[in-house]
Amino acid sequence: MLEIKNLHVKLADEDREILKGLSLTVPKGEVHAIMGPNGSGKSTLAYVLAGRDGYEVTDGDILWNGESLIDMEPDERAAKGVFLAFQYPMEIPGVAGLTFLRTALNSVRKKRGEAELTTPAFLKLAKEKGEKLNIDIEMLKRPVNVGFSGGEKKRSEILQMALLEPTLCVLDETDSGLDIDALRIVSEGVNALRDKDRAFVVITHYQRLLNYIVPDKVHVLADGRIQKTGGKDLALELEKSGYAEYTHKAA
Amino acid sequence: MNVAVMKTKAEQAISESFEAVAEKLPGSAAVKARRAQAIGAFSGLGLPHRRIEEWKYTDLRVNVKEVLAPSVEDETPVTIAELLVALGPMAHVDGHRFVFVNGHHRAELDDVADAGGLKIAAVGELLASATEDLSATLAATPEGGDAVEALNTAFMTDGAAVRVAEGASVTKPLMIVFVRAGSQASSVTVRNFVTVEAGATATVIEAHVVLPGASPDVQLNALTEVTVGKGATLHHAKVAVDEGKALHLSNCDVTLDADATYRNFQFSAGLGLARNGLNIIFEGEGSKIDISGAYLARHSEHIDTTLVVDHAVPRCESRELFKGVIDGHGRGVFQGKIIVRPDAQKTDGKQMSQALMLTEDAEFDSKPELEIFADDVVCGHGTTAAELDPDLLFYCRSRGIPEKEARALMIESFIGEAIEKVENEPLRDALAAYAMQWLGHSPRG
Structure with missing residues (x-):
């Protein structure tokens, strides 16, 4: 199980906080989608999970199967089962x-x-x-x-x-730059890997991907925090109403 | 205006050492006269220094303080087994072998049986022979000529004279091996002549290697003169792998007839101070060259590649790709001059020089020079200096590859692109293996 607890993250060489107390739990066997507007901290979350340099965790923790990932090198995390599918x-x-x-x-x-x-x-x-x-x-x-x-x-x-x-797959905007055929093939691949022992965090800006990879839960990330959590229908709702409500709330 | 410059201690020592050994150097009276002319020319020129444009980044006057005694005779025992150890990964290259120890031919280490259209002789014997007159082949040093080449003529003891007969296709590569052996530090001067007659094809590999336990010090001066005939093809490589202290001065002067193909690959690792000079002249139309190389420099090693490609005639093609990995306080120098003469229309020249800098203290000086006097040509050059891409490093590590291995993989990937240019597969594999060794990894199975 992935447990992110009150995670605060800033850029290492800037005083700007990007994740501002993000909490999230993804049990094994489930697929959770993280949706949010540009600049909400989606990619930061993906990179912090995989251990990229340049980010500083100032508070909170990331636990994978009860073990904290925060002080692990990227290759150690990979050995613990963390995988990041890159946007680029x-x-x-x-x-x-x-x-x-x-x-x-x-x-x-x-x-x-x-x-x-x-x-x-x-x-x-x-x-x-x-x-x-x-x-x-x-x-x-x-x-x-x-x-x-x-x-x-x-x-x-x-x-x-x-x-x-x-065992923990993080997909960062896997749909970006893909046409419908490529999207289908990639999604089928992901679906084939769904397993009771595997957790997925699917980060996306658009609902489209979630037609193919149907999530168990959808979280809205805005202003560095999870603003709302719901079922797969939440994605359809967002597609209609956009993120304005959340960005407004955040402001 | 001529300004009298005080001779350095080293310049003085070189002239004195010539006086001391002149009698022992091989050659007829005519050859001796050429040597005397050359040392006289050197005396006027002195060691090249930074105020001479071609030597701007590699100042021999500053860097050569001591002069080692010339190796004018040598009896150091070397066995074939030891030779194979010295060759390291190159021992797997299946080829004819012509071997020199400390600059002197050792027939008992050769393997030149059934060489077909390949004729090979030791330059030392030719110089001393009364019937062969090499003095005609030995150009006099012109005024303002190259001091290093002048020193080569003055001090050369031996080398390989190779001739590939017209139309012959020699499949096995010829390895000219220069081994350093024994505890005596010396200066070694060798001269090779490689002539590929019309329509012939051959592969020649010059290997400069060290026997384990040999003195780490050497001052080497090697000059190879190459002539590629009409429609002929020569694949040429020079590999120098040493232990970090060697002074390695090499020149390769190439003349190409029409429709010829010439490929040269330079591999340098562990050289204290190296100057790899390459001078290519197109004399016949429709010829193609590929001059490429890879070098690895660490500690305070300094590797200079200086290239002059002279497109004197139309419709010739030149390609150059040099890649260097620079660690520690190492320094890479690349000077690439492409001259396109007024008549050399339809010239197609491309040059690229890249350095990967592994530390803050690494230095890379790159000076591409295009001198184009014709108007219907395609010429381009590029140069880059970069450190390891942190994003790429993260990508590798996110896949579980530890940092040290990820770095090695990326360096291998960088240098691999140049090594790919080597057409002889066993040699290509050997160079990749050297690079891996340098990176501190055993070759992957």
Whole structure:
């Protein structure tokens, strides 16, 4: 279970507070959507969960399965099962996707006390996972994300997720830059990974994504705090009325 | 106006050391005359220093304080097993082998059986031979010429003279191996001649390596003169891997006939102070070159790549990509001059030089120079200096890769793009392995 308690976060080199006492609980097996206007702190939440530099937690805590993540390095968090699907996945020229993923998977396995996979065993696993998600692993023979379309990059993120088998998946605006077909493929991938032992935090600006990935709960994030929580219908409501009510309230 | 400059201690020592060893250097009377002319020219020129534009960032007058005794004869025992250890990852390159120890040919370490259209001889023997006259091949040092090349002519002891016969296609690469061995620190001067006749194809790898336990000090001066004939192809590489103290002065002077292809790759790691000079002249139309390289500098190592590509005739193509990783107080220098003469229409030249700076103290000086006198050409150049991208580092770490490995992966990715230019696969793998070793990682299985 993910428990975020009264989280206050500011930028490390600026005195501006972005998250102002955010509290949120996501039980295993559930998908929670975080919706909010631009500048509400959505991406900050995603980065703080994954442990990116440049943010400072001034108060509160983030517990994953009862353990605080706050002082952990990003790679330690990954070993604990945290995975962030990036809004803009990075390109790594000169490093083949297979090399990258095998290095990542073996690092995580090592930290989890599991045996490292040999190259053939890894290839077999990658192929299996790819087939389940309808993703051709040919893409992994190319350098990581280099020259990929927006849709390909997001699919590569989902494939990475399937291979690393995280238990807490954070999707940061996964729908941005995707056309309807790509959105469907990516969503199907996410749905295939839904599991009773896995929690999802799906961050999005638009309701559209939630037609494909149907959430158990929807939270409205505005001005650094959860302003409202509801069922999947809350997303439809927001689509109609917009975020004005919340930003106004915040002001 | 000529201003008399006081000779430095090192310049004085070089002239004195020539007097001391001149009698022992190989060569007929005509060769000896060339040597005397060269040391005379050097005397006038002195060691290159920062007020000479081409040496602006690499001042030998300041950096060369001591002069090591020239290695004019050498008996240091070296076995083939030891040679293979010295070659490290390059031992896996399947090729013919022509070996020099401390600047002297060692026939017992060679492997040049069934070399087909490849003819190879030791320059030391040719110089001393009464029948072969190399003096005609040895250019006199012109006034205002290159002091380092002049010193090469004065002191050269040996090297490889390679000739690939017309139309011959030599599949196995030829490795010219220069090994340093023994505890005696010395200066080593070698000269190679590589001639690829019309329509022939060959791969030549110059490797400068060190035997474990050898003196870490050396002052090397290597000059390779290359001629690529009409429609011929030469894949050329120079690999220098040392222990951080070597003074490495190298020059490669290349002349290309029409429709020729020439690829050169320079790999440098662990060199205290290095100057890799490359001078390419297109003399025939329709030729193509790719001059690329990768270098790794740490501590206070200094690696200078200075390139002059002279498009003297129309319709030639040049490509350059140099990548350096600079750590500690290391310094990378890149000077790339492309000259396009008035007649050299339809020239296509592209140059890129990039440095990855791992510390605040790393330094990179880049000076691209385009001198274009023709109007129908496509020429471009670029240079970048950057540190590791923190966003990319975070991306790798968020996937579970620890910081140290993530950094290594990114450096590997950076340098890998240049190493990809090497066409011989075993050599490419060997260079990637060297880079991994340098990064403190064993190669991935």
